[in-house]
Structure formats: C-alpha cells, structure tokens
Amino acid sequence: MDEGDQMDLRYTRYLQGDAFFYEVPERTGGVRSNSYDWSIGGLPDGWVRRRSDGWTFLAPSDVLLPRQGWKVHVSATAADTTRTLRDVARYCFATEIPFKYLSTEAVYLAANQKYAERSGSGKFITIYPEDDTATEQVCEDLDSLLGGRPGPYILSDVRFRHGPVYVRYGGFQLATVLNEAGASVPAITAPDGSLVPDERNPWFSPPSWLELPGFVATAVEALGSDDRPDGFNYDVEDALHFSNGGGVYSANDLRTGARVVLKEGRPDAGITADGRDAATRVRDEAAVLRQLDGAGYAPKLIETLSVEGHEFLVEEFIAGRTLNKSSVERMPLIRAGSSIEERHVYRDWAMPILWAIRNAVHDLHARGLVFGDVHPENIIITDDNAPVLVDFEMTSRADAPPPPVMGAPGYVPPDGRVGVDADNYALGVLHLALFVPLGSLLALDPSKAPQLLETVVKQFDLDSSFETTVLDLLGPVPESVDGSHERRAARSVAQTWDVHTTLGLEEVLNAISTGIADSADFSRDDRLYPGDIEQFHSNGWNLAWGAIGVLGSGSISSEQLAARTERWIRHSIAESTARGTAPLGLFDGLSGLQCTQAMQSRGLGDFTRRLQQTDLEQLDSTLASGLAGIGLASLEAPDDRTTKRSREISEVLAQRLFVSAPKTTVATGQGGLMRGTSGAALFWIRHFEVTGESEALDHAEQAIRTDVAALVECPDGSLQMNEGWRAVPYLGTGSAGVGLAIARLLQHRAVPDLTITLERINFATHAGFVIQSGWWNGRAGLIDFQLAVAEPLGLPGTVDHHVEALQQHTLIRGCGVHFPSEQLLRSSTDLLTGSAGIHRVLRRYGLSRGLLAADPVTDPLQLIMPTITNRKDDHALPLDLASAPR
Template identity: 40%
Template sequence: MEAIYHRFARIDLRFYDDPGRAPVAAVERYALPPDLDWAGWASREDGTWHAWYPPEGSLPEQGWKIHASARLEVANDVLEQVARYCHAERIAFKHLVHRGVHFAMNSKDADRSASGKFITVYPRDVTELRRTLAELDAAIGGMPGPYVLSDLRWRHGPLSVRYGAFVHQVITSEHGFEVTALRDPDGLLVEDVRSPGFTPPAWVELPDFLQEQFDALGGDAPPAGFPRVLGALHHSNAGGVYDAEDAATGARIVIKEGRPDSGMTPDGRDAVQRLTHEEITLRSLTDVPVSRVHGSFTLHGHRFLLLERIAGESLQSAIVPRHPLVHARSTPTEYAEYRQWALEVTAGVDAAVTRLHGAGFSHGDVHPGNVMIGADGSVTLLDLEMAAPVDDAVAPVIGAPAFMATDGRRGADADRYGLACIKVFVFYPLTSLFMLDPFKSDDLVRAAMETFALDDTWAAAVHRDLALTRIRVAAADCTQDDPVARWDVHDARAVRELQELIADDLTASADFSRDDRVWPGDPQQFAEDGTGLAHGVAGVVYALSLVGREPDERGLAWIDAVWERPGDPRRPHRAGLWDGLAGLAWLHRRLGRRAHAQAALERLRRLDFSSLGSDLYGGLPGVGLVLLEASDDDPTLVLEALEIGGILRSRHDARQPIPTAPEDRRVATGSGGLLRGPSGTALFALRLYERTGEPAHLRLAQDALDYDLAHCMTAVDGSLQLNEGWRLLPYLGSGSAGVGLVAAQLLPHLETPDRYLESLDGIRSAALTDFVMESGVFRGRAGMILFLAALERLGYSTPEAGDALRHHVADLRLHAIRRPHGIGFPGQGLLRLSCDFATGSAGVLAALGPSADLIDSGEPVVPVNLPLLVPPTAASPLRPPVAWDPAGRG
C-alpha cells in the first residue's frame, strides 16, 4: 500500500484527512528564537512546512539546498541554531511545523525519498553554500539525526545537500501525473527526480568540496566477514532486507538492516534499537519456529542482523495464486483443495504463536507477511522486533491495520486477535474493515462459512479470539434494521432502497464549512482543488442526481466559489475530465446550468493544449471528449477537438515502440489503461472519428488501443489483464477492463474485428472473478459492474458475464459499512471510508443504477453511469444483445 494512505489515516478514524489539519498543542509547535526580530520576513505555512524569506532579495529557481535532520529530542536545539544563522545571514529556510509531523516524516512507514528532513536552507550560490555548510557544521555537526537518503551527507551529519528546485514548479508527465520540475540548460522544465539515492541531474557538476565529500563517503569497505549481498528483498524507512551469502560458509542467509535515528515507532525506538532487541529475543527462543541468528554487524551506525534464510514463501504471497475467488471459473474441487490448505496452514500458524506464548513472549505484530510457509507446510514466524515478554507487554504501537485491534488489548490477547484475523483473511482478505465496522466480522465469517463450507466450531473460535463485543457497543446504533446483513438486491425496489441508504449517508457526510473539501474521499483530493468528478464535489453531486436527489445548491455554490478565487500553487485549478474544468463543464451541462457550462467551455478553449498530458484522467483526451459532446450545440468546438487530435497523434507516434519480447511488455505502475494509458487517446480518437468520419482518427484509435493491448498478459486462469511487471490488473481505471471498454466501442467500426473480439473475450473473463479487493469504480467492484453493464449495452455480454454482474452487485455487501445515517464504503487502501466517485460511495451509488434498470426492464440498453466513457447509443449490431436474467445466483 502506498505510504500516503497511512499518513492520511492518522487524524480521523473514519475518513482520510489532511494530516496538516491535526489539532496541535502549543508545546508541540516548533518556534523560532523569540529574541530575534522577524519583522519584515515573509512566512508561509502549509500544514507541513513553515517557510521564512528574508526582506531583501529573491530565491533562485533552483540550486544546492541544505537539509538538517534531527531526532525529536534535539530538534528544538537544531532549529534554534539554524534559525539564528539564517537570520543573521538573511538566508531563506523552512522547517517542519510541529513534532507530530516531524515524527510522521521519520516513522517506519514514511516515504523513504523524503524522510529525515527537518529543516531546508536555500543558499543563493555555491560560495554561500560552502560557507553555510562550514558554519552550520561548526554549530550543530554531529548532533543525532537520520540520514536523508536522497542527499549527500556532509561530514558526520546532521547536514546534507541535494540539487533541486527552490521554487515550486510542476510539469505533467506523459501519463498525467504532476511532478516537481527543474529547468535544464536548454531552459526546459524537466522532472526534479526525488528518489532514495543521491542522483543530481546529469548536467549539474559537483563543486570540488562536495566531490571530496562524495569520494570520502564512498571509500569504506565492509568489515571482514560481512556477507556477500545478492539483492534487495524489501525496503522501508527503517532499512532494507537483503538476500545474501554467508562469507564463511556460502550458505544463503538474509540480512536485515536497521538505520540509525530512522524508522521511529511511537515508543521512541529507532530501527537500530528494535533490531538489537529482535536479535536478543531470537537468541533466547530455542524451541520456537523462528529464524536462527547467524551474527550481526555495525557499520556507519547501521545495524545488520544476519538471519537464517527460510525456504518457502510468506503467507501473504502464498494466498493469491491459490485462492479460487480471485481466478475466473474456479471449480468446486479447487475450492475444496484451497479450504483444506487454508485450514492446515492457519492451524500451523496458531500452533507456532501458541509455542511463542509458551516460551514467555508475545509477537506484537502477527500478520500474513510475518509468517513463512515452507514447501512442506511448516510455519516460521518472522519479524520479532515488537516482541515482548507476555506479562510485560503493552498494547502494540505499530502493526498491519488489518490485524491490529483498536481497543488497546495487549500481549497474547493482541496476538490472538491478529491470528483470528488471519483465519478470516485467508478466505476473505477484508479484515481491515473491522476498524470501520466491528460487525463486518459477522459478515465475513458468514461469507466464508457459506463459500467454503466451514463449520460452527471454526466460526466460534474466530469470534472468541476477535472478542469484538466491547467495540460493538459503541457501534450498536448502526445496526437497527441492519440493511447490510440483509443486502437484498433481487429486485429493483430493493436495489433502489440500498441506493437511498447510500445517498442518505453521503448527504450526512457533507461538510460545507471547509474550504478544502466538502465530501471526504481519497487523499488525492488534497492535491486537487476539491471540485472534480473523481475525488471532489462534482462526482458526488452527479451520483446523487442519478437517484433523483436535487443538486445541492450549497455544493454547486462551493464549486463556483473555488473557481472564483485564484488557484493555490499546491492545489491548482486543473483542466481535466476527472480532476477539473472539463468535468465541471460536463456536469454544468447535465444539470442545465448553461451559463456556467458556457463559461467553463470558454476557459477550456483558451488553454494551451500542448501543456496538458495525454491521459484521460486530467489531460487532452478528457478535454477533447467534453468539447465534442458540447459541439452538438456549438459546432466550432470541433476545431479545438481536431487540434487535440493532432497533438495526440504526434505524441503517440513518439511513444517507445512496443517491445518485441512479450516478457518485456509491461507498463509502469499506475500508467496504463483507460485513465492513464493510451486507451484514453483511443477513446477520444474514436469519438472524433464518429463526429467527423475522418479515417485518420480511426487509425489513431486503433493504434493507441493496440499499444495498451500489447501490454496486457494472459493470466493463469486464461483472463487478459494489464501487466505492470509485478502484478496483473483487471480494473476499469488502470487495468484491462478499461481497455476492453474502448475495444467494445471500436469493434463496430472495424472490417476485421476478430483479434479484438478475442482480446475482449479474455478481458471479459477477468471481470468474472468472485472476489475484488476494493469496492470503487476505478480499482474495484463498482468498476467491474459498470464494465459488465457496458458490455450488456454494447452487445458483447454473455450469460456468464450477466451472472458475474449479478454476483458483483450481491457481493458489494462484503464492503458495505454500517453508518448512523445509512451505508458507506471504504476508499482505496481500505483504511478509511470514502465518499468520492472514483474510490467510494458515490461510485458505488452510480454502479447500482444499471442493475436496478436491468431488473426493471430486462433490456440491455440501460444507462451506464460513466461520464462520457460510454455512448448514449444502442447496442452494437455485430452481436445480438444478451438479455440479463435477474434471478438469484445460478
């Protein structure tokens, strides 16, 4: 899971929220020396950083910046010394605003590329850089602070340097992601790469004094006897885990690294302290299935623990390839075999944890990633850095949220809770939802019993160890006339009742007093201006309108107010279909707000199209779709659409060629499919062809679609999914379903459609799986429902796909969260609820519409609630539509 989800889950137990909004006691805030006169200095605070600019002069766009890191206990002293120096020398600087954000920036799950930074100083030139380094080193050199991985460390720390942007500038990548930018020697803005490693831009020459430091740091050889490292297995902000060979014996081992002053946990320990504790614990456990210690080293303050390499795979990794719910067309035999395997493995985990308790220790972090399964089914417990004597154990301070009780239980009880979650997780891996709805354990246990023929004894043992009774008392008001337990979707009336409950919760969740958002959604909403279709107000207003709710004038007024004020440089107004102006123009037209729509369209026409990305989410294809849709009223808009088509043609021709070897055909994570990949260009080019009849646009549609199809891979179950190298994705937004949605619309225009029909068959199979991890539109079950509904409408469904659509609608109950005012749904990452269209309740509300309409009419030509992604026309003539039977599961 991306670190941003953990960071945005810290201040609210229900919704993702900006960590900068956390209430902070005055004693927690960092303050500058009060005896200095800061009058005339400009300052700006954004919730994370507080920047200070001297009265005279201005910052260069970029250059060598100095970072100062600090442990919490010396942070005030470090800030005082740096602030006094910068005040005297009139140098701009910034510092973290309070201890809470400081801890978060250096915690175990923090982003490694940004971790450790406490203060940033902006010297105006190389001469000032050298002088500032020398004089600050004299003041604070050697004080404890973490190593900033993106930097070159200066002497013994806590100072370090990096070449980068001083002034916040962004560019849009090919796939529509905004990235911070530098100016290259030709004056062009290019990405300011921020990664865990000192990598200055190729055109930047290190000053002599930095080159000397670089050479000095790179000269130390490992100590005698240090293992030969073969590769990295895992990295976190606490350190790495490496595959290695023992120097003396040649035996394969694992090296676990602890970085000093880094990877902090709430108990105040850094990674070195925890790793030292783990070594002591492991050496004392002679009769428990844990890794044996081969030795340990300290190098540059880093602690390295050498461990026995356990043959096998983690339980986390072992589940997916075996699990019948995630593969299309699994047989009863495969279900029975998986049931037997899961029960045997979890019994082994139970026995191992029980032996650990018998030896006098609790584990402190029981989850599938910390369990190794051997080829013979044997179980080994890993990662005992949080282990403690059973009688002295405190409530866990860190852990995997899906396996960590929230009621403060300790020691063996906390381990037993994690163990019970594992027993559920192997069948339905949604135990993180227990944090949001303690009654979800009933839902998931019941589902596991029904699907895998588990008995009451199994269920009783799980419920006993979960022991959620105390937590449930606080949530009891959510279970009156429990609609989640009933979850009736067998007739249109029942589906519409569920939609009303979702709409009720959306209405109750709005907060119009905030200026950064109205409905809580994905953390991405804080990088946008809060108005968009994907994560903002527009998407929720649209979804509510689908069930006959009158547009909330407060929501529309909120959108208008945001666009009337200047854009925030860090939350700028955006142009795209899903993140900004184009989506608003579409919504205004849909709601009959003609003047607002016209104003938005005029702003779109004035854009520099060449500055926008090639992605459908926020770039040119989405803008072009909106212009084409509005051209029915204003045909001159086709001219701008043609301009966009020309730009996209040129960009597509400049793409890297498709690799010859199939094994090399993979896309960067999050960069393929409908929203971020060339399928978005294909959809727009197809609409442009349908509007103009020009064959060149049809060729672009086919070429762009072929590019995404070439990066799809056949999975073990025969389905076709988008290949990211480390995973295959079937989803609507970033997987093969979105590619298939475009293919289904392209097919009627092709003279030889056979290979596309074959691809569509494989993509349709990917949507047949019984389990989807998330419930949202872009990456979850709601997106699968909308994809299958679109195939029904376009004439490319099958009876099997119709059954799958019905099953997906029924199984939304697995994700449904009981709320005081109705039903909610979890967002991406499953840590918190989301109301937005892309990841949360608004999208589920929209996805339920087609199923209700199908039940009512029995006809395939039904609304598919995806703005501009599916045409308002009848089914394709290539295949007769397949009527959908709304009966129960077959």
C-alpha cells in the same frame, strides 16, 4: 488476479489524523493540530508565512527564489525538533534566507515512520540559499551551530561533514515536465534550456550534467568506497525489501557459502510508535531470536554486526513465499468460473497452516513473549507448507509495560487492546483474511466479522468451529458499535442487502446517501466530502475525488444539501483559479464541470477560456488529468473553437504516443483507461463522431493496440493488464478499461481480432472475489463495464453476483452505509473510489432491471461510457458470442 501484496506507502501518511477517513497528518479528528510555530516565535517584519502539504514556508516578502539550486536540508530526532527548528529559524531570520519546515509533530512523525516514502526520509527543515557560494556558507554556519547533533540520514542527499546538515540539487520553484511514462513530474532546467525531471530518489543522484561545487565533491568523497568493510563477511545478492528503517537483503556467507538474510537498522530512522529507531529494533529482534533458537518456527540467528552506526542482524535464509503470495497463488475466487472442488482444495491447504501459525504464536505467549506484528507478510510458507515467522522487531515481553498499539494496518485492534490480546486479534483477522482478504475492514467496522464469516463458511464448506475460533480470537465487539435505532436500521439494510426489489434497492441507496450526507464538512476549505488521498494532492472539488463527483453521482438526496454543495464547489474553484492552482483535467480539474449538469453551464466559460489559453505541451496525455480527458470534455459542446482545439490535441497525442514500440508490461496503475492509451482512444473515437475524420479512428485503434500489448493471459484464460508483479482486470487501470475502448471502436469499424480480445477481457470481469469495491480499481467498475458493454453486446455476464457481493465491503458509521477507499484502510465517499461511485452504479443497475424509475440525473461518466449497442448487422461483432472461455 490482483495479488494485493504491495501496499502503496503514500497512504500511511494519512492514517493518523482520523480513524475512519483518510486525513492529512496535521489534522486530528478534522481539527488542525498544534504546530511548531510556537517554537520560533513571531516573524520578523517583512516576512510572510504560507502552509502547503504539511510544510510551513517562511520567507522575506521581497525575496524571489531562484528556479533551482543546491538545497540545504536539516534532520533532527523527534526529541530535538523544537530546539533545532528554533536555532535554524533564528539563523535564517538573521541572514534573510527563505526556509520551510514540517508543520507539526504529527507530520514529522508521519514522514519519519518506518513505511513513509523513502525519498523524503529524514527531512525536517529545507533552506534555499541564492547560489552555490551562499549554499557553502549556510552549510558551514549550520555545521558550527548544529554539527554533531543526532538525526536520521537523509537518503536523497549527501551529508555535510557529520550532519545533521545535508545538500541536494533540485528545483526551488515548481516547474513540471512529462516523464517517459507521460506523467507530469517536478522539473529542473538543463543547460540547453530544456526541462528535465527533478529526480527525487532515495539516494544521492545529482544531474549528470552538473559540475559539483568543491564543498559538495568533498562531501561525496567522504562517503568512502564501495569496498566491503572489515569483518563484513557477506556478499549481498539482492534487496528483498526497503523501508525508512533500512533494507532487508539476501546474501552469501563468504565463509560457509550458505545463503543468509541481512536485516539493516538505520540509526534515528524508521521510528515506530514506541519511539524506537530501526537500529534499536534490530538489536531487540536479535535478542528474541536467541531466545527462540530451536523453536522450529523462527529463523536461526547467525550473528549481529555494527557498521558505521548501522546495525545488522544476520539470520538463516528461509526458502519459500510469504503467506500472502502463497494464498493468492492458490485462491480460486480471484479467477473466473471457480468450482466448489477448487475451493475445497484451497481450504484443505489453508486450515493446517492456520493451525500451525496459531500454535506458533501461542507458544510465543507461553515463553512470555508477545509477537506484536501478526500479518501475512511476516510469515513464510516453506516448500513443505510449514509456516515460519520471520519478523520479530515488534516482539516484546508479555510481563513488561505494554508498548503503544502498533502493527500492520488492518491487524491492529481498533479498541486499543495490547499484548497477548492484540496478538489474538491479529490472528483472528489472519484466519478471516486467508479466505476473504477483507479482515482490515474490521478496524473500520468491528461488528462486520459475523457477516464475513458467514460468507466464507458457505463458500468454502468450513466447519462451524472455524467461526467460533475466529470470533474467540477477535474478542468481543465494543458495545458502542450497536448504537442508536438509526444505526441499527443502517446495519439491517447492509445485512439484508436487498438489491433485487424496488423497495430494497431504494433502502440501500438511501442508506448510502445518508452516509455521504453525514460526512459533509462545510467548515473546511480543502475538502467537503472525504475521499481518497488524491484529493489532498489535487483539490477537494474535482470529479474524481471531490465534491463535483459526489454532486454529479445523484447520491445527494436533499435539495438543500445539493445547493450548499454547489455553492461550496463554486467558491472552491474560484479560490483555486485565483491562486492559479486549478487544473484543467477531466477527473482532477475544470474539465470535470462538463460532466455535471448542475455545474456545466456555470463552468463552461472558464473551461473554454482555459482550454484556448493552455499550452498543450505542458499537459500529460491521460484521460484522468491530461489531453485525452480534456479533449473529450471539449467535444461535449462542440463549436468551431473547440473542434479546432480538438484537432490540435489529436496532433500532440499522436506525436507522443506512437514514437516507440508498445510495452508488454506497465507500471502499477499506469495502464488502461485512466492513465494508459485506452483513454486517448476514447478521445479519438469521439473526435471521429464529431468531425467524421477517419484518421481519428486509425489513431484510436493504434492506441488500443498499445494497451492490448500489455495484456497477459491468466490461468483462467482471461486477459488482464500486466503490471509485472500482478495482473489486473479493473475498469480504471486494468483490462476492462481496454475492453471499453474496444467496444466503442467496434461501434464504427469491424476489427475481428479485437472482438476476440474483448470477449476474453469480459471474462476477466467474472471473478468471484474482488479485493476493492470502488469504480477505479474494484467491483463497481466491473459492474459498470458489464452494464455498459457486456450486456448490450450479448456477452456473458455476472452483474447480479457482483451487485450482491458489494455487501462484503459495506461499513456502518453513524446512520449510514459506507464503503472503503483504495487500500481498504479508510472509507471514502468520492466517485472513483467510494460511496458516490457505488451509489451511481447501483442506480444504473436498478434502471437496467426496471427497479427504479428514470430520473433527470445526468450520469457524470456519460462522456466515457455512452450507450453501446450490438451492431451485428455491421458485422462489428461475431454473430456467435459464445466463444469466450469458460
């Protein structure tokens, strides 16, 4: 029951560079954009420049940075970045102090937009003094040079005097340590010499053991007390929402006792595409609410306040839930075995709400206003099912010059229309999304609307007028969408979606292969095939998000392209190894070479050497990037050395994973197969198969039970991974991955209670609607689970339905068929989130149904999904498997 209502804000940074694939903000259309380098001129003799992850580092070549210390940060407004950088660079050149800055204007804007990560908010320049004394001198000098200039407050730091100079204690050189969740995070060294996490919070949080220098203590004292400011007559209860622009809080009015909402706008922060900061938008929203007083679909404005430069809007509290949460709670298709009667109940609830929302927005238009931000999180559904619009900060006058196209990702017209037409487009997406939450795909493929509408009209018995209304709101599809004969052929394949005949399935696979091939870019060294944003955080060659996964999936039909891909991978790995940045993990590093037949022999030497040399304590525990996956890969070609190393990995994992009681919830994305303890279970099962050491099976069962403790029973009777705010069935991070580990364990020992758990997990994979299509967190993974586990064990399945329903996510670009990545905001060709993974699953499906002839392609995921058989003779599974809930 994935509610899908919490967007991963990391993805917003990668939306500006390309309209179809995730891209780093310093590139536009795949070409590196103009940088700030021109503003500082040439480098002094002996200085060197290096770029990484959106930052440009400058330092004297003979300077060695301390491991950690007080960093000095400088913020600037967008209009003042060039002047500020020029002045700071001259100072650092003269004093020979290393510094870095955001490389381009696009990176600056991405880092300071409303929904960028708050821990980096406001940071434009970072300076690295050699010690506390030097830090104080830098602050004094820069205050003399820059003091009083405007700039966003840097949330993680303490401000020096009046800004824009700030300080924070943290690491200068990269060191990592495992946090409580077992993830590798940046680290600093504590006084006892141990590594501890370098906390990067959106508030000032120096290490508890650190004695603050006098100048920092003075800056902290200057912040003042937590006492309520004069004239602020509200007792804040809870934070409802945070962004770079400020917070939204529920509070009590101390004068009346009424519950209210406070909306904060920080000056110079949370910049939107029209150049307004959050404080300006709060003032503008207050003016709109005054105009809408008594309209019936907007909160009542109580007052506005200004506190130390922060603007506050106070409005009445609307009791209810967002439209997104209200619809997810009722949506029958996300539960297994839903009936047409349940879909009719949902339809009868949704249609009057949509009618009322449409009327409210059109009333705004009649008043001469454009809402500017129609989406389900900006609409509250009250207890009596009345919609209330709650966020008017993007509202503008219809007769004024239209602002740049803005709005929630997926609800912005892809053709650039503005004003009333943009509102209507967003209304059309909203109508569609309330029945199939895939409206955001229209921004990637505008001609997809009729296909999705046909699906929802059938599923919910909707009147034909619904389709007409939605198409009218969406407006005309751009003529350029139809394109060439080849593009029309690809669209025909996607619309027909014949996956049940040999010819039809081959056409589908070929169309996916064409899309992948057309996306290859051999001019780049950071990535070859576009994928999830994780390829920018790790590398572009790995198994999960890079070229190894694409090559290994069998989705490259051209021998010439496969050979070029292999050469690119070899070169990229050599470069990463030379820089010392090649990870060892299964899905993010060198271990992944063991999963691809073409690369296995070439990478075996490097992998084995690194495996023997690496300090196991520095690696995380996961299947994705740590010990579980590395250990599994080491046993692919076992010998005395790798088996000995496998035992050492087993000991480290056991010491880590079994020191505390299992938890009943996990952090988002941190449970199950890839990052939970089920991945370690797969390693231990394989270790047992190679060595015969029964203790490994004991460890595997204990690891499985750790993840099982975090499963929750859903209303349909299925078991899914409990992430606190949602429950998920997925193969990568949900209960299906736990089920895979259970099925592997049951091949070797009978565990009756886990057998029942497996049946209920299998039922979780039967949901009619799945929000994403990929292997990691989507429908392809559920298909893979049913092919690898449910069908061999004789459990009930819905494979054919899932394979047919993949059509809902198809996207046409050029002459190929594509699929969306994580978050549905861009497309991906990689193995875990995109087209390569779906190609692999469809090929497995075709082989299982006898539609495709067996070929020599080695399954890149065979390591974690080997053949499972129904061993009823060993009583590992019950003879009657009909007990799964219906």
